[in-house]
Amino acid sequence: YPFARDEPRIMTEPAKDWTAYKERNPVGSYKRTFTVPSTWRGHNVFVHFEGVESAFYLWINGKKVGYSQGSYLPAEFDITSFVRGGNNSITVEVYRWSDGSYLEDQDFFRLSGIFREVYLYAAPTLTIRDFAVKTELDRDYRDAVLSVESLVKNSSPAGAGNLSIKTSLLDAKGDVVVEETDRGISVARGAETRVVTSTGVRNPLKWTSETPNLYTVVVELIDHAGKTIEARSAKIGFREVEIIDAQLMVNGKPIIIKGVNRHETDADMGRAITRDVILKDILYFKRNNINCVRTSHYPNNTIFYDLCDEYGVYVMDEANIESHGYYYGKDSLSHPPKWMKAHVDRVVRMVQRDKNHACIISWSLGNEAGPGANFAAASKALRALDSSRPIHYERFAHGDPSDDMDSVMYPSVEYLHSVGQSDSTRPFFVCEYAHAMGNALGNFKEYLDAYEAHDRLIGGCIWDWVDQGLRAVPGENGLAKVAPFSKAKNAFYSFGGDYGDKPNSGNFVMNGVIFSDHGPSPKLAEVKKVHQFIAFNDAGVSNGKLEVVNKYFHTSLDAYAFSWTLEENGEVIQKGDFEVPTLQPKEKATVALGVRSPEPKPGAEYFLLVQAKLKSGTIWADAGHVVAEEQLPVDFGQPEKPVMAVGGGDLVASETPESISITGERFTVAFSKKSGTISLLK
Numbered sequence: 001y002p003f004a005r006d007e008p009r010i011m012t013e014p015a016k017d018w019t020a021y022k023e024r025n026p027v028g029s030y031k032r033t034f035t036v037p038s039t040w041r042g043h044n045v046f047v048h049f050e051g052v053e054s055a056f057y058l059w060i061n062g063k064k065v066g067y068s069q070g071s072y073l074p075a076e077f078d079i080t081s082f083v084r085g086g087n088n089s090i091t092v093e094v095y096r097w098s099d100g101s102y103l104e105d106q107d108f109f110r111l112s113g114i115f116r117e118v119y120l121y122a123a124p125t126l127t128i129r130d131f132a133v134k135t136e137l138d139r140d141y142r143d144a145v146l147s148v149e150s151l152v153k154n155s156s157p158a159g160a161g162n163l164s165i166k167t168s169l170l171d172a173k174g175d176v177v178v179e180e181t182d183r184g185i186s187v188a189r190g191a192e193t194r195v196v197t198s199t200g201v202r203n204p205l206k207w208t209s210e211t212p213n214l215y216t217v218v219v220e221l222i223d224h225a226g227k228t229i230e231a232r233s234a235k236i237g238f239r240e241v242e243i244i245d246a247q248l249m250v251n252g253k254p255i256i257i258k259g260v261n262r263h264e265t266d267a268d269m270g271r272a273i274t275r276d277v278i279l280k281d282i283l284y285f286k287r288n289n290i291n292c293v294r295t296s297h298y299p300n301n302t303i304f305y306d307l308c309d310e311y312g313v314y315v316m317d318e319a320n321i322e323s324h325g326y327y328y329g330k331d332s333l334s335h336p337p338k339w340m341k342a343h344v345d346r347v348v349r350m351v352q353r354d355k356n357h358a359c360i361i362s363w364s365l366g367n368e369a370g371p372g373a374n375f376a377a378a379s380k381a382l383r384a385l386d387s388s389r390p391i392h393y394e395r396f397a398h399g400d401p402s403d404d405m406d407s408v409m410y411p412s413v414e415y416l417h418s419v420g421q422s423d424s425t426r427p428f429f430v431c432e433y434a435h436a437m438g439n440a441l442g443n444f445k446e447y448l449d450a451y452e453a454h455d456r457l458i459g460g461c462i463w464d465w466v467d468q469g470l471r472a473v474p475g476e477n478g479l480a481k482v483a484p485f486s487k488a489k490n491a492f493y494s495f496g497g498d499y500g501d502k503p504n505s506g507n508f509v510m511n512g513v514i515f516s517d518h519g520p521s522p523k524l525a526e527v528k529k530v531h532q533f534i535a536f537n538d539a540g541v542s543n544g545k546l547e548v549v550n551k552y553f554h555t556s557l558d559a560y561a562f563s564w565t566l567e568e569n570g571e572v573i574q575k576g577d578f579e580v581p582t583l584q585p586k587e588k589a590t591v592a593l594g595v596r597s598p599e600p601k602p603g604a605e606y607f608l609l610v611q612a613k614l615k616s617g618t619i620w621a622d623a624g625h626v627v628a629e630e631q632l633p634v635d636f637g638q639p640e641k642p643v644m645a646v647g648g649g650d651l652v653a654s655e656t657p658e659s660i661s662i663t664g665e666r667f668t669v670a671f672s673k674k675s676g677t678i679s680l681l682k
Helices: 099-103 275-287 302-311 337-354 373-385 413-420 444-453 522-531
Strands: 027-036 044-049 055-060 063-069 075-078 086-095 118-123 126-137 144-154 160-170 176-187 192-201 215-222 228-236 241-244 247-250 257-261 292-294 314-318 360-364 406-409 428-433 457-462 470-474 480-482 492-494 534-538 545-550 560-568 571-578 588-592 606-614 626-633 652-655 659-663 668-672 678-681
Touching: 044 055, 063 075, 099 337, 126 160, 126 215, 126 228, 144 160, 144 176, 144 215, 160 192, 176 192, 228 302, 257 314, 257 428, 275 302, 292 457, 302 314, 302 337, 337 360, 337 373, 413 428, 413 444, 413 457, 444 457, 444 522, 480 492, 534 626, 659 678
Parallel strands: 257 292, 257 457, 292 314, 314 360, 406 428, 428 457
Antiparallel strands: 027 086, 044 075, 044 118, 055 063, 055 086, 126 144, 144 192, 160 176, 160 215, 215 228, 241 247, 470 480, 470 492, 534 545, 545 588, 560 571, 560 606, 606 626, 652 659, 659 668, 668 678
16 A cells, blocks of 8 residues: 555554655645536536546535545536536535545555546436346357346436336347337326336347447436426447356356456546547457456446447456555455455446446456455345356355355466366456466467367456556656656656655556557457457468368358468569358368469478458458468478588687687687677678
8 A cells, every 4th residue: 555554544653765755635626617508497407527536525515515525436416506607616525535435445556636527417307317228148159038127217306107118129230129118107296116118129139248239228207298307318239148167158158367457547637538549448448359257446437338249348347445555364354344344335327327338248346345245245145236247256265155256366277277177166267367478479379279278267357458648758856757748768667666756666667569649569460360350270381271160159250261381492483362161259260272382492492371350341440450370381392402511620619707709710709798799790
């Protein structure tokens, strides 16, 4: 923790060389005016904060409205009785630390303030306060039951009766697929009524990461005269997530998670990231064969989930709970009863916010925070809200009934093979691995080989997606100075300690597959190659035979065009296209390429490059984008290159304190002991 560890207090005196010794708990104060439209008269007015770190008080027109904490979940206030027509003032007092900061001890820059959207909205006094959508597929994963639970709230001065709820399902073109109306609904004054609508849907298009087919659910509240009071909508997908025979199944098909852990961060905007930055990440995922994101270690901006729904990315949605500083033993905050409500609250609020997103295939209770009863309570509360998705939490003991899968961090490949052979009925997930710091991912392929070798291994998420450096320039006293969007030649990406901040973890935030500015690093190419969903194997390539394997989980290879190129010593000497028969997931076929055997040159190297490319453009890549490729050595029986006979006298070696030299008849070469390179050649 960056403050003295003394829960729940955050003002206890820390070490004198810590930043918090002088800056015990900085406060940011924000004030502005706003206008309430006259058309909002008779409605309830709300102010909604998407994200504020770590806690804040709110005033409207000088009157205190309330308080909230929990940095990565929304806080909403009914300010109807505080606002007036015309101009109003809003004041927010944000605290850098709160007791909630003990549950927000993630490995990242500690950036405080208002970092997500803030907006006002008005709702009628009879309103659809919330609605939850569930889709259930039949045993054949063909037809579906669509269930919508709507909560109708009445804050008017009188009861309301003879209301109706109309629920419509629209396809991508906006055409109505099904429509149901529940009539005769009554809501007492100050009360809330629950309305559940269920209807069958014949063979809807299914949602997966490979086929992100979306529909729109529209819920209308209608008065006794047939007039629509309010309408709300959500994008939804028909998909079923199950655990069967220790495998993670989506729509009846086992999948392997080829994922990353992702912090929300940008070199110039910190955690106040924009839709453009989020979309850039999503496009990287799709173009580089990444099919899943674990939201390490907090709920993300709501735009992220909308885009994952649209583009097709699985999400493990993780609660904002990490009390790493109290570790995992008897001192863990997962044990004390006084911390139970905070644990449960953060999990429940995450589920309530994100429950309608098709992309979310698993909930995660948090990270590195101990295995205590507080997490068991959070799991129980979560299951009461949603039983359609499995629960993950790495700190539980394997087999714990409070979650649905066993999970580890940073295992060896050998360990994975051993647990993969277990007869456990639970899937095995690697929530963090392949630590991408520096020149990493050296044995990445061996992990994917293990996942594919054992049904029980459902994959894992790389740690982590993006370097978390902040753009800075040298400041006073040799310390960094934040410089967003700077074009200065001496700008650099800063990390822990560069600002004189103590304590810090140095460059331990620089663990990404991509760089701090969201540019690709060489590691991204390795991820794309190892993750690719099409395999090309040598079936006698010297005779033009190639085995093609479909490693997708829900789609054939019909969307791709296939080509080959034959190179001799790096020069293209032949190329062509080839046809692949329709291959369903896990099917394979041997195909003929039409490669002609060349006149082999002595000592020549021959390589066959095969590629699969998109036939048509998608929302995430243009036609011709390479989704998979392989380079195979080809032996055409080429003879060895003739070896030139070399004559000459003896070689003499000599050594000085600076170098080692070798001298022959007509040359001398010296190697520097300091650099290991050639320092002299004559």
